[in-house]
Amino acid sequence: MDALLLSRIQFGFVISCHIVFPAFTIGLASWLAFLEWRWLRTRDALWRDLYFFWLKIFAVSFGMGVVSGIVMSFQFGTNWSVLSEKAGNILGPLLSYEVLTAFFLEATFLGVMLFGYKRVPEKLHFLATCMVALGTLISTFWIISANSWMQTPQGYTLTAQGVFEPADWWAIVFNPSFPYRLAHMVLAAFITTCFVIGGVSAGYLRRGQHVAAARRMLVLAVAFAGIAVPLQVFVGDLHGLNAREHQPTKVAAMEAHWRAGEPGEGVPLVLFAVPNPAAERNDYEVAIPRVGSLILTHTLDGEIQPLTAVPPDQRPPVAPVFYAFRVMVGLGIAMLLLTLASAWLWWRRRLFESRWILDGWRAMTLAGFACILAGWYVVEIGRQPYVIYGLLRTADAVTPTLAVGSVLTSLLVFAAVYFTVFGAGIWYLLKLIRKGPQPHEPMPQSDSGERTPARPLSVGNRTPDDATPEAAP
Template sequence: MTPLLLSRMQFGFVVSFHILFPAFTIGLAHWLAFIEWRWLRTRDDLWRDLYFFWLKIFAVSFGMGVVSGIVMSFQFGTNWAVLSEKAGNILGPLLSYEVLTAFFLEATFLGVMLFGWKKVTDRLHFFATCMVALGTLISTFWIISANSWMQTPRGFTLAADGTFLPADWWAIVFNPSFPYRLAHMVLAAFITTCFVIGGVSAWYLRRGVHAAAGRRMLLHAMAFAAIAVPLQILAGDLHGLDVGEHQPVKLAAIEAHWHESAPGAGTPLVLFAWPDPQAERNDYEVAVPRLGGVILKHEWNGTIQPLTAVPASERPPVAPVFFAFRVMVGLGVLMLLLVLASLWRWWRGSLFDTDSRGGRWLLDGWRWMSASGFVALLAGWYVVEIGRQPYVVYGLLRTGDAVSPNISAAAVLSSLTVYAMAYAVIFGAGVWYLRKLLLVGPVKQPPKDTQGGGKTPARPLSLPDESVDGATPPAVTGGAQP
């Protein structure tokens, strides 16, 4: 349990929590903008009720994302001082731009979005919602740019002491992997939100509550997923080609490709295996000949660099990268199949049929897949971060050389323990409250009164008193999980 190992464990623990909430709020902010736009166009009260329902969930998720982000930023100074010293001239400005352009924008309009319903005009409130959604995208832009630079560093010069000095900010920001990783991340956020909305909707329909809201949410979740999932497959393919060009060792680890293929044999696609790094082979391998070269290189005889082309000290841990990638892809295939099945039943007019076995199975599929976006998101992030090891700045600064030199294992273990305890309390309470909101569901909102009753801002996190079905919500202390 060295300081390096504990620091990596701590960073992995913190970032695993942090990535979930910003990704969810990216998609949720755009969902809220869409809902409010529909309400402005139709003045249908159900759209307004749905807006306030998801606004509560957004507010809680946004708060938890901010908390986890603050904790994560401290680690650069405490645990990764050498990384901060060597790459701070590049990473520091990029992260500062995120604060100046995105966080300030979100902070400015978030208050109007949460509390200004009765204080501003409808169009101004919609503008505030759109600005918050735009702020989430700008934040993603800068964070992914900083992380992508660490994956494919460009636009810098190296000082005599190994410090990275910026030489071309355009090349730094728009480094080779950035466009593909940005598209992949934004689509992942949208897909994650789609399946949460779809899963919650299916849960309501299976319980026989909030039927009108459930049908509307499921229909739009299906429609958005039908666009985003195929686009994500395309973005993933382009990203894979970029990884093969700029990070061939990572791609070899993803495929557990140990040795050079025979001439003209192409590269097989390994569906399942148990990688053995010591023996440099795969046990229990199930592979499809040539298909790997077709997918990874778009060539019938396509080949990729094997892991044995570099020393063992230059290879990432193969097993976690190999399995995490297959979890991500497997969930993506299930998402696509569920969306196609939903489109088929929608075309036949039986999407919301709860009387037939097929209709119930479809709704149960959405329920079971409601958290699939989060799992795929984490799996993909593990592929990206573990796959670039043993480097923190790919090919230039090793992770073992980036850790703080004077930090002790006891100090890192203590902070990790405190973080784990604090996260258990904070995020446990947050998830518990989100569950209560989901159990109550959408509620009827009173008509907007701009003449009176507007002295006290709305309370977006208060639990509702009446459901959209016109009945008192059920008790929120029990019941099945959504």
């Protein structure tokens, strides 16, 4: 293990721990805006109870997402200083725009959203919730733009020293892969939140707890999944066509496609194989003829660039890309089938009585997180050996003076801290979920008669009847 490999492992570990929380809160913020809107429209107390239940989960998840993301920015200076030197003129402003737009917007309204209930007008509180939801989407916009530029760079000029200078910011921000990757990521975040909500509500129904709230949440999860999951399949297909055009070697690794076949033979769909880079072939391959061409080119005899079209030192590691892509697609198909079956039973008015459907939602509660991680592995490992696709190799972007011992020590410290902090946070989230939605407690009064702020992180161990001013802490 050298400093390059350890730095890649460190960044991969940090971003794997980080991405699941923003992905969850992107969808959860919009879910909260919907719940509060329904409460204001109907005055049904159940909508309000659901809002405050998920608000607690959002607050914890948002905090862990912020904490886990801070470390990544430091790694650009410590581990990847050459990348910062070469591409900082482009990546620096893109990441700064996120701070100037999304972070400032979220920081302005997050406190009102978490602590302002009954201390500000209801419409202002709803506006704060909507602004936080908008902030998460704006943050996604800039992060995906920066990452997409590294995947499909354009709008730049290169100096004699190999430094990237911006030439056209419009082309940089809206690079060729950006629209597809933004839509794909936002839908993935919404679907992840949708299946968490559906899985939690199915668990309540199986145990006979919070039945009214669980029925409402499950119906909404099925309805939204019925829209978002098929739409994600469509967007994913467009994303794949774009990747075939701009990153053909990545697509070849996703399909473990080593050599071009005979003219008119088409590309098979490899269901399973053990990629063998040394022999440039697949062992134990199970494939369906021509189906790969149908999916990748929308024709039965279309061709894609094989891996052998480029030298071995320009190919990504095939096995992790190949397997991660199949994990993502396999879980996506399972989500689609579960959604279609649930929609059918909902139409037949048998959704809540079907034990196997409820167990299916419980089993798929975390499927969205697995899909997001697998998708990111495909994206990031698939562009190797480049950190800026086709222009700057990862080996040339690492800090040249890094000591192996320093990187290994920091990696171990990060792992210990992350597992401790996130272990505690996830334990608290599970405690909140086990408690479930509760009737919202009346706002406790201080001795002076002034209302005190809400406590969004409280598990609420007391029942509403016990929540008197004297008993409240």
